[in-house]
Amino acid sequence: MRMQIQALGRWALTLLQELGKTGQFLAYALYSLVRRPGRPVHVLKQIRFIGAKSLFVIVLTAAFTGMVLGLQGYYTLTKFGSEGMLGTAVALSLIRELGPVLSALMVTGRAGSAITAEIGIMRISEQIDALETMALDPYKYLISPKFIAAMISMPLLCAIFDVVGIYGGWLVGVKLLGVNPGAYFSEMYRSVEWKDVYSGFVKSFSFGVIIAWIGCYKGYYAGHGAEGVSRATTESVVLTSVLILIWDYFLTSVLL
Amino acid sequence: MITLNGVHKSFGSQRVLNGLNLTVPAGQITAVIGPSGEGKSVLLKHMIGLLQPDQGDVQVDGQSIVGLRRSHLNLIREKFAMVFQNAALFDSMTVYENVAFPLEEKTTLSKTEISEQVTTALQEVGLREVNHKYPDELSGGMKKRVGLARALLLKPEIILFDEPTTGLDPVIRRAIHQLIKDTQQKFGFTAVIVSHDIPDIFDVAHQVAMLYRGEILQFGSPHDIQTSEHPVVRQFISGSLDGPINSGAA
Numbered sequence: 001m002r003m004q005i006q007a008l009g010r011w012a013l014t015l016l017q018e019l020g021k022t023g024q025f026l027a028y029a030l031y032s033l034v035r036r037p038g039r040p041v042h043v044l045k046q047i048r049f050i051g052a053k054s055l056f057v058i059v060l061t062a063a064f065t066g067m068v069l070g071l072q073g074y075y076t077l078t079k080f081g082s083e084g085m086l087g088t089a090v091a092l093s094l095i096r097e098l099g100p101v102l103s104a105l106m107v108t109g110r111a112g113s114a115i116t117a118e119i120g121i122m123r124i125s126e127q128i129d130a131l132e133t134m135a136l137d138p139y140k141y142l143i144s145p146k147f148i149a150a151m152i153s154m155p156l157l158c159a160i161f162d163v164v165g166i167y168g169g170w171l172v173g174v175k176l177l178g179v180n181p182g183a184y185f186s187e188m189y190r191s192v193e194w195k196d197v198y199s200g201f202v203k204s205f206s207f208g209v210i211i212a213w214i215g216c217y218k219g220y221y222a223g224h225g226a227e228g229v230s231r232a233t234t235e236s237v238v239l240t241s242v243l244i245l246i247w248d249y250f251l252t253s254v255l256l
Numbered sequence: 257m258i259t260l261n262g263v264h265k266s267f268g269s270q271r272v273l274n275g276l277n278l279t280v281p282a283g284q285i286t287a288v289i290g291p292s293g294e295g296k297s298v299l300l301k302h303m304i305g306l307l308q309p310d311q312g313d314v315q316v317d318g319q320s321i322v323g324l325r326r327s328h329l330n331l332i333r334e335k336f337a338m339v340f341q342n343a344a345l346f347d348s349m350t351v352y353e354n355v356a357f358p359l360e361e362k363t364t365l366s367k368t369e370i371s372e373q374v375t376t377a378l379q380e381v382g383l384r385e386v387n388h389k390y391p392d393e394l395s396g397g398m399k400k401r402v403g404l405a406r407a408l409l410l411k412p413e414i415i416l417f418d419e420p421t422t423g424l425d426p427v428i429r430r431a432i433h434q435l436i437k438d439t440q441q442k443f444g445f446t447a448v449i450v451s452h453d454i455p456d457i458f459d460v461a462h463q464v465a466m467l468y469r470g471e472i473l474q475f476g477s478p479h480d481i482q483t484s485e486h487p488v489v490r491q492f493i494s495g496s497l498d499g500p501i502n503s504g505a506a
Contacts, residue, residue: 126344129306133416134358135333137326 025217029143036140043145050111050146050211051153055160057106062094062161065102066168069093073169074177086179087188090169091162095192095200099162101248104154104207108240112215115146116236119219120229128220143220147212154208155201162200199255206251207244214240257282258303258414258446263312264470265298272298274470275312280463282317285440285447287457289481290467291492291501296450297341299467300416303448304336305329316414337412341419343403345391351378352387355406362410377405382431397424404432408439417449421456429453433460454493458482466492468501 037043073089119142122128131138166188173179218236222228258280265273272295280286280303288296301307302314305321314321316332324332345354355374359365365373378386381401391399400420407415417436421429433453437460440447451457458464458478466473466481466489474481474489484490491499 121347125347126340126342127346129301130338130340130344130346132306133304133333133336133338134362135330135336136358136361137330 021221022213022217025220026213029139029147029213029216032137032139032144033147036137036144037148038140038145042141043148046145046149047153049114050107050149051157054107054110054153054157057110058103058157058161059164061102061106062099062164063168065098065161066090066094066165066170067172069098069165070169070172070177074173074179083173083177083179084183085187085191086169086173087166087184087186088191090173091166091188091192092196094162094165094169095196097248097252099158099165100154100200100203100207101244103157103161104204104211104244105241107150107154107157108211108215108237108244111150112211112240113233113237115212115215116219116222116233117229119216120222120232123220123222124225124229138220143212143216146216147209150208150212151205152208154204154211158200158204195255199251202255203248203251206247210243210247211240214243257317258448259313259315260299260302261313261315263299263302263309263314265295265302265307265309272470273302273309276467276471278465278472278475280446280448282446283444284462285436285449285460286463286465287449287451287461287478288465288467289451289454289457289492290473292452294467295470296467297418300338300418300448300450304333304338304416335413336416337407337410337414338416339400339403339407339418339420341422343391343396343399345399345402345406347391350388350390351383351394351402354391354402355409358406358410373409374405377409378402380408381405381435382428397428400424401428401432404435411443412445414446414448417447417451419450419452421451421453429456433457436460454495455482468492 069090070086073086074083077083077085077089119128122142128138128142131141170181170184174181174184215236218232218239219229222232258278260276260278263273263276264271276299278299288299290296298307302309303316305314305324308322312322316335319332321329321332345351346357349357352374355377356370359370359373363370374387378384381404383398383401383405386394386398386402391402394402400423404420420436421432424432433456436447436449439445449457449461458481461478463475464478464481465475466484466486468488474484474486481489482493484493487500491501
């Protein structure tokens with residue numbers, strides 16, 4: 001019994017220590033954004049990697065998400081004779097919820113894992129130590145550009161997701177199932193408010209912070225060898241995805 | 257001058273440094289020798305603040321670097337350069353970009369001046385026509401020489417070498433040792449070399465420190481070490497299989 005209590009205590013202490021370290025990392029990363037934002041060329045390179053290179057997967061996911069929404073929405077709304085509301089249903093689902101969350105999950109899988117692997121390999125091959133011995137701040141060169149890039153890229157990717165998704169829903173609803181095209185867009189225009197768009201952007205911005213935060217943190221403190229990097233990458237994707245969903249709930253309850 | 261006073265360092269339950277005391281004299285080459293896994297690299301990382309001691313103090317030119325804020329530590333690190341055991345080159349950059357990187361970040365030199373200095377530095381370590389290659393296209397020895405060129409370029413006051421010649425052929429090894437010796441004489445920097453190259457290192461170093469079980473067992477001139485009566489030092493230098501290092505009874 002005593003051993004079990006000791007083990008529980010050790011686990012709780014480790015968890016608290018890890019939480020503290022994670023929080024400290026985020027605080028220093030945000031401080032560095034202001035004090036040492038990094039060179040614009042490094043930020044642009046990261047925007048290209050996190051944003052531009054995620055475009056294909058975002059467009060593909062958005063198109064099919066919109067099409068499924070169009071299909072499901074049509075069959076549900078026809079039961080109430082209100083298929084004219086299809087545009088509103090598709091747009092609100094995408095703009096308020098699915099756009100920010102799904103685009104963040106896609107970027108987590110594509111770029112978040114790569115961020116962890118890149119920084120993790122730099123850690124185990126002493127490249128980060130080399131930067132420090134040159135009296136150069138690794139946060140300025142590695143962390144800040146990724147944070148800025150993720151914070152800029154995510155709202156833009158979310159906007160693209162929303163637009164492509166809405167046209168995916170239009171393709172299925174209007175072109176395949178015969179919903180009135182005027183009703184699709186005019187109802188949408190009438191129902192979607194600035195608050196909906198704003199909440200979607202706030203979400204995707206904060207998801208960008210989460211992706212950069214966990215991706216960089218897990219890589220920065222990766223364990224030893226290839227196995228350490230591999231474990232850090234897996235943990236990074238899982239933790240980021242879970243945090244995105246949890247944070248989404250809290251934000252939704254505040255922004256509704 | 258670098259001074260370590262009563263430095264203790266453990267990783268989990270493994271005690272690596274055990275109340276270590278060492279003074280590295282300024283403007284000289286000090287070699288740290290000792291069996292593998294005794295914490296020589298850990299000692300080097302304490303000198304530049306990459307690792308913090310659990311207990312004890314590390315001073316650089318009379319100023320303690322233990323517990324310093326990153327910005328203050330970086331001011332002290334301006335005096336340093338370090339050559340890592342595995343070179344630690346940035347793998348997403350070419351050889352040229354690797355060597356030029358500290359110059360681009362820390363000086364206001366023009367591109368032409370940087371290019372001239374990088375070419376000269378690479379030639380000095382015996383490398384030609386590798387500018388556009390990436391680190392993974394180089395042999396281990398070539399990587400070490402690129403790391404050496406990168407360290408020498410900023411002409412620091414103190415250079416830490418973590419096994420700069422391990423894995424190199426005898427000719428290149430001797431050339432690197434000669435290069436360290438010549439550049440040290442020319443610029444007068446303080447050098448600390450962790451090395452297993454016995455007896456070659458005795459021709460390079462002014463002082464030798466023997467690290468064993470987390471403490472400096474003996475510190476003196478190469479002659480003092482070579483003529484030491486201590487059984488651990490004698491066995492390590494002779495490379496004998498019989499003795500306290502193997503039996504663990506020093």
